[in-house]
Structure formats: C-alpha cells, structure tokens
Amino acid sequence: MAPASTGQESRSRDLDKLLLRPGNLVGHNFEPGPGLRDDLKEYARVLVVGAGGLGCELLKDLALSGFRELEVIDMDRIEVSNLNRQFLFRLEDVGKPKAEVAAKRVMERVSGVNIVPHFCRIEDKELEFYSDFSIIALGLDSIEARSYINSVACSFLEYNSDDTPQEETIKPMVDGGTEGFQGHARVIVPGVTPCFECTIWLFPPQVKFPLCTLAETPRTAAHCIEYAHLIKWDELHSGKSFDPDDPEHMKWVYDEATKRAELFGIPGVTYSFTQGVVKNIIPAIASTNAIISAACALETLKIASGCSKTLPNYLTYNGAQGLHTKVTEFVRDKDCLVCGPGVLVQLDTSITLQKFIDLLEEHPKLLLSKASITHRGKNLYMQAPPILEEMTRSNLSLPLFELMGEVPKDVVHATGTTTKNDKKTSCLRKLRVIFKGVDVITDVDTAGES
Amino acid sequence: MIRLFKEKEKLRAQNAIGASPFTKQSAGKLRLNKDMSELNLPKSCSIHYPDGKDELMNFEVTIHPDEGYYKGGVFLFTFQVAPIYPHEAPKVKCKTKVYHPNIDLEGNVCLNILREDWKPVLNINTIIYGLYHLFTEPNYEDPLNHDAAAVLRDNPKLFESNVRRAMAGGYVGQTLFPRCT
Numbered sequence: 001m002a003p004a005s006t007g008q009e010s011r012s013r014d015l016d017k018l019l020l021r022p023g024n025l026v027g028h029n030f031e032p033g034p035g036l037r038d039d040l041k042e043y044a045r046v047l048v049v050g051a052g053g054l055g056c057e058l059l060k061d062l063a064l065s066g067f068r069e070l071e072v073i074d075m076d077r078i079e080v081s082n083l084n085r086q087f088l089f090r091l092e093d094v095g096k097p098k099a100e101v102a103a104k105r106v107m108e109r110v111s112g113v114n115i116v117p118h119f120c121r122i123e124d125k126e127l128e129f130y131s132d133f134s135i136i137a138l139g140l141d142s143i144e145a146r147s148y149i150n151s152v153a154c155s156f157l158e159y160n161s162d163d164t165p166q167e168e169t170i171k172p173m174v175d176g177g178t179e180g181f182q183g184h185a186r187v188i189v190p191g192v193t194p195c196f197e198c199t200i201w202l203f204p205p206q207v208k209f210p211l212c213t214l215a216e217t218p219r220t221a222a223h224c225i226e227y228a229h230l231i232k233w234d235e236l237h238s239g240k241s242f243d244p245d246d247p248e249h250m251k252w253v254y255d256e257a258t259k260r261a262e263l264f265g266i267p268g269v270t271y272s273f274t275q276g277v278v279k280n281i282i283p284a285i286a287s288t289n290a291i292i293s294a295a296c297a298l299e300t301l302k303i304a305s306g307c308s309k310t311l312p313n314y315l316t317y318n319g320a321q322g323l324h325t326k327v328t329e330f331v332r333d334k335d336c337l338v339c340g341p342g343v344l345v346q347l348d349t350s351i352t353l354q355k356f357i358d359l360l361e362e363h364p365k366l367l368l369s370k371a372s373i374t375h376r377g378k379n380l381y382m383q384a385p386p387i388l389e390e391m392t393r394s395n396l397s398l399p400l401f402e403l404m405g406e407v408p409k410d411v412v413h414a415t416g417t418t419t420k421n422d423k424k425t426s427c428l429r430k431l432r433v434i435f436k437g438v439d440v441i442t443d444v445d446t447a448g449e450s
Numbered sequence: 451m452i453r454l455f456k457e458k459e460k461l462r463a464q465n466a467i468g469a470s471p472f473t474k475q476s477a478g479k480l481r482l483n484k485d486m487s488e489l490n491l492p493k494s495c496s497i498h499y500p501d502g503k504d505e506l507m508n509f510e511v512t513i514h515p516d517e518g519y520y521k522g523g524v525f526l527f528t529f530q531v532a533p534i535y536p537h538e539a540p541k542v543k544c545k546t547k548v549y550h551p552n553i554d555l556e557g558n559v560c561l562n563i564l565r566e567d568w569k570p571v572l573n574i575n576t577i578i579y580g581l582y583h584l585f586t587e588p589n590y591e592d593p594l595n596h597d598a599a600a601v602l603r604d605n606p607k608l609f610e611s612n613v614r615r616a617m618a619g620g621y622v623g624q625t626l627f628p629r630c631t
C-alpha cells in the first residue's frame with residue numbers, strides 16, 4: 001500500500017494539469033497554482049439540485065473534481081426502479097431519502113469531501129439558503145423545478161446604473177437534462193448568458209390528448225391510461241385527488257386502463273407504461289446521464305477556477321442515431337422579466353402611485369399607457385377586471401415609496417399598452433425603481449468595499 | 451470566479467452579509483397578472499378571486515349565458531394556474547353539475563384550447579370566451595357526456611327540454627341535476 005499522501009497526489013494528478021499550469025484558452029483572471037486548488041476546496045460551495053439519475057452522477061463527478069463543500073437537495077425517496085441507474089443506491093436503501101443516501105455514499109468513497117443532504121422540496125428552503133452557494137448545479141427532470149431554481153438564482157442579480165450586471169451578485173447555474181439517449185448541458189450566468197426563462201420555448205410542452213378522444217374514441221394504450229387517470233378516477237373518487245406517488249392509486253389506474261384497453265381491443269397497457277404516462281416519465285439511460293453529468297461537472301470547474309472558457313452556452317447530445325453533439329450559442333432576451341435589467345426609473349419619495357403611472361406614459365423608454373403595477377407579488381393597482389380595479393383603487397393616492405415598504409430601491413412590474421408604428425401592443429415590463437435621496441443601508445463591514 | 455467566491459465566503463464566515471431584500475417573481479405569476487389586467491369579458495361572464503387581490507393563480511369564473519339552450523342558467527368554473535403558465539394551460543373544472551355534451555358530470559370540460567391546442571400566446575380571456583361559446587354552441591362532435599351528445603344530434607327539441615329540466619333542478623334519465631338558474 002502506498003502512503004496516504006501519495007494517494008492524495010495521485011487523486012488530483014489530472015486536475016493539477018488544469019489548475020497548476022497556464023494555458024492559452026483560460027478564462028479571464030485565471031491564476032494557476034496550488035493556491036487555486038486549495039481555494040476550490042475551501043471556498044467553492046456547490047449545491048446539487050436533484051439526487052436522481054443525473055444528481056448521483058453530478059455529486060460523484062464534482063466530488064472527484066476537487067470540490068470539497070457540496071450540498072444536495074431532493075425530496076424523493078429511493079424506489080426499486082431507480083436502482084438500475086442511480087448507482088449510489090442499493091437494495092437495502094429502498095424507502096430512504098435519496099439526498100441522504102447519495103451524500104453518505106459519496107463521502108464514504110471520496111475522502112475529505114463534505115456533503116450536506118437536504119431531504120425536502122426546493123420550495124421549502126428560504127432564498128438565503130440558495131444565496132450561500134457559489135454555483136448551483138441542476139440535475140432535474142421537470143420544467144417547473146428548473147423554472148423555480150432559475151427565478152431564485154436570478155433574484156440575487158443586481159444591475160449597475162449602466163445596465164451591466166454586478167459581478168458579485170451573479171449566481172451561476174449549470175443545468176443538465178436527459179431524455180433517453182438525448183441530453184443537454186448548459187451554462188447559465190444570469191445577466192450574461194440566457195436564463196432558463198429566456199429560452200423556455202426550447203422545452204416542448206407535454207402532449208395532452210383531447211378529453212373527448214379519451215372518453216369516446218381511444219386508439220392507443222396511452223389514451224386508455226389517461227382515461228382512467230383523468231376521467232374515471234374523478235367519477236369513482238369524488239373529491240379525493242389522485243396521488244401519482246401512491247402505489248395503490250397507480251395500481252387502480254392500471255387496472256382500469258387494462259379493462260378499457262380490453263374493451264376497445266387495444267394492446268400495450270402495462271404497469272410501468274401506466275407509470276410512465278401518468279408521471280410523464282421518459283426512460284432514463286445511465287450512459288446519457290454519465291455523459292451529461294461529466295459535461296456539467298467540467299463546466300462547474302471551469303466557472304469556479306477559470307481554467308478554461310465556459311461552454312457558450314448550450315450543448316446538446318444525441319446518442320440515438322450514431323452520436324452527435326453540438327454547441328449552440330443562444331442569446332439573452334434583453335427584456336426577460338426574470339434575468340433582464342429592466343428599465344431604470346428614478347423617483348422622489350413623494351410620488352404617488354397615480355403620478356407614477358402617469359410618468360410611465362411619458363417615460364421615453366416605456367411610453368406605457370394605462371399601466372397596472374405589481375410589487376413582490378402584491379397588486380398595487382390593476383386597471384382590470386373591475387373587481388380588482390375597485391380593490392386596488394385606494395392605493396392610487398398613496399406614495400409609491402410607502403406602498404413599496406420604504407425601501408431605497410426595488411423591482412416593480414408594469415403591464416400596459418404601448419404604441420409602436422401606430423399599432424397598439426400590450427406589454428409587461430420590469431422596472432428598477434430607485435428613490436432619490438434615500439441611503440442604501442449597507443452593513444458596516446462591507447460598506448468600505450462597495 | 452473563485453476570487454469572488456472567496457471574498458463572499460469570508461464575509462459569510464463573519465456573518466457580514468445581511469439578509470438582502472431579494473425579489474423572486476415567478477414568470478407565470480407575472481404573465482397571469484398581465485392577462486388579468488387586460489381582461490375584457492362579455493357582460494355574461496364575471497370573475498372572482500376567493501383568495502384576495504394578490505392571489506390570482508386560483509380564481510373562479512361565473513358564466514350566465516344570455517342566449518341559446520342554457521339561457522338563464524348560472525355556471526361556475528374554477529381555474530388553477532401553474533407557475534410555468536403560459537407554458538402549460540390552466541386547469542379548468544366546471545363546478546356546476548350540468549347536462550352538456552362537452553362537459554361531463556365530474557366537471558371535466560372538452561375544450562381544445564385547454565389541452566391539445568393550447569399555445570402560450572393564448573390567454574385567460576381566450577379560455578373564458580371558449581367556455582362561453584360551449585354554452586351558446588354546444589357540439590355533439592366532441593362528446594364527454596355521451597348521452598347528451600346523442601340527444602343533441604338526434605333530437606334537438608328533446609335536448610332543449612332536457613336542458614331546461616336539468617337547469618330547473620330535476621332528473622334527466624337516472625341523473626339528478628341541482629337547480630342552477
């Protein structure tokens with residue numbers, strides 16, 4: 001057996017080639033040397049969202065790429081059907097939280113790595129929790145969850161008065177996704193590269209069958225399953241909502257779907273296909289997860305260390321027919337409500353909401369007439385429908401500063417109509433409101449640096 | 451970015467980063483607000499927000515058809531909007547038990563723009579108009595209530611009287627309908 005120290009050296013041997021040597025393709029501010037390797041261990045905190053097929057790979061890859069402070073969040077428990085690809089889990093782990101088992105297994109195998117598991121929903125954590133991480137790596141399979149994490153990461157982003165992002169407020173994300181033999185890896189640097197919302201159209205909406213087809217003219221096994229799931233369930237369980245994670249519910253849907261398929265002479269209804277249709281699961285392939293995860297881990301390392309320029313900015317992988325990878329540079333939606341800077345509006349604290357709405361009509365960058373205003377999910381004023389107009393009308397005479405909780409600056413959203421080339425179009429705009437003469441409260445310790 | 455991470459970590463260790471006022475807004479909620487602020491409903495439709503003026507993701511729409519078979523009736527629909535709206539259509543249910551070819555007794559509604567033909571450019575206004583038209587122009591070609599559809603197709607007079615009976619609170623076949631006028 002070699003002494004422990006030699007083991008340590010050999011473990012980072014390949015990593016050292018990237019971190020200890022200068023290069024021509026490095027990122028800006030790259031400072032190679034053992035100090036960098038140590039800083040990565042000490043100061044780079046990475047959150048892995050999801051401990052499923054992709055999450056297991058990511059956690060292992062990041063741990064082996066020199067990151068030492070990792071956390072993982074996942075709300076699911078291990079199921080038997082996970083074991084073929086979620087390689088950190090064993091038969092005796094079935095029923096245990098994925099995050100906890102994944103963290104334990106990687107810590108057992110990679111010495112020195114510290115992984116904190118969080119067995120909960122991503123929505124259960126405060127924004128401050130996410131704020132603590134240097135980089136967020138996503139191994140998710142749902143659009144909802146991606147959209148949520150994206151909005152969280154983008155909420156930390158602040159812009160300078162010239163609409164350039166403030167570097168210290170940027171929370172980079174690395175997003176991986178796989179469906180069968182296809183996958184993607186992308187780098188999201190809010191304010192620099194397109195965020196998830198800028199390019200949500202990349203994700204095709206789920207196919208939804210017409211209800212009347214399900215009720216009257218089923219032609220496929222999926223039709224029979226959706227009939228049982230969407231129509232028959234309601235008919236026989238008045239009020240009780242269907243829980244896709246309850247095996248008894250799933251079995252009931254499967255049995256009903258089988259009966260219906262027999263009635264119409266349709267083949268192909270199986271229990272696992274029922275699960276697939278109801279939960280919208282596309283079969284996962286272990287090798288695709290491994291490839292996509294490797295790309296994501298490498299990008300995470302590149303963002304943190306600067307050892308190379310990052311992927312610009314969306315990699316697609318297709319292993320179904322031959323093998324094909326491609327990198328596409330998507331562009332930001334400059335008016336994106338989630339990651340965009342919005343239009344800067346400077347105001348006196350005495351301005352009433354009514355006066356503010358009038359100002360938006362004259363603002364050269366907006367020319368927004370009949371605006372409705374929302375602040376942090378609160379509707380300050382709604383032009384329609386009449387019932388909401390009535391409920392919000394009394395705010396019009398109040399100072400906006402007061403309505404916004406007397407903060408020196410914050411984001412509000414306005415919807416209204418603008419006239420472009422003599423055509424009226426409706427639009428929704430993000431506004432960065434700054435109140436004049438109100439000091440931004442800064443913590444004493446950090447005041448000197450800003 | 452390691453230098454930035456390092457600075458931040460040091461500040462964090464000193465507990466020097468105070469809780470900043472983050473603003474997280476789901477794009478779906480913002481888009482729904484836009485839809486609401488632009489609502490332009492026919493007189494026969496009204497909207498309610500059971501959870502108040504700031505919780506618009508769950509709301510109710512009442513339709514009072516002013517022509518056709520269902521004139522004089524009052525029909526309540528619930529809408530559930532997902533955070534990824536308009537990527538996904540709202541979930542709509544009819545809470546009033548109705549004798550209708552395109553609405554089943556559980557309140558499922560067969561309206562193409564709620565499922566297979568939903569597109570993010572559509573909005574809440576479009577859906578409400580679509581629902582309204584189901585009452586002025588029920589059609590037997592997309593049946594969810596098979597019996598009602600067959601009667602509408604084969605015997606519109608009988609369909610009309612069945613609708614009247616159901617709306618007044620009575621039986622059509624084996625099914626009892628509560629009064630909704």
Ligand SMILES: [Zn+2]
Pocket residue numbers: 194195196197198199333336337338339340
């Ligand atoms: Zn964006």
